[in-house]
């Protein structure tokens with residue numbers, strides 16, 4: 358119990374890549390975003406999600422205990438699979454404090470940002486280093 362209470366005072370950030378399940382539609386993407394924004398507001402979680410029809414790349418940040426709880430839910434979520442952690446770290450302060458869950462998808466306008474951090478033409482978050490994932494997410498939100 359004491360452990361849980363002290364964990365709540367440590368801010369952590371977790372970034373992962375996952376593969377969208379093939380039957381996930383545009384409507385599902387909207388539902389995921391809405392669910393994330395509602396839950397995160399209630400749970401003190403903030404972050405950034407970027408996705409195309411094949412992949413997700415997400416950073417979640419908040420109290421360590423809550424982030425670990427969300428990780429279990431994400432692993433069990435049938436809308437994606439092959440969740441691979443790219444980075445977990447402690448934070449001095451949040452980087453997405455203004456967003457319950459910010460988001461971006463590849464468009465013509467932001468194509469150069471995706472390409473800037475990739476070796477491939479198409480967005481594939483499994484190929485990103487932690488540093489590249491951080492740079493990409495940060496520039497996409499500008």
Ligand SMILES: Cc1cc2nc3c(=O)[nH]c(=O)nc-3n(C[C@H](O)[C@H](O)[C@H](O)COP(=O)(O)O)c2cc1C
Pocket residue numbers: 389392393394396397404406413415417427430431432434436437458
């Ligand atoms: C790519 C992806 C990102 C998600 N991001 C979040 C999130 O940021 N916060 C959240 O609470 N749930 C998120 N979810 C949903 C969780 O996996 C899970 O369904 C949800 O937390 C369960 O919420 P409930 O207990 O209110 O039903 C995400 C799901 C997917 C597939």
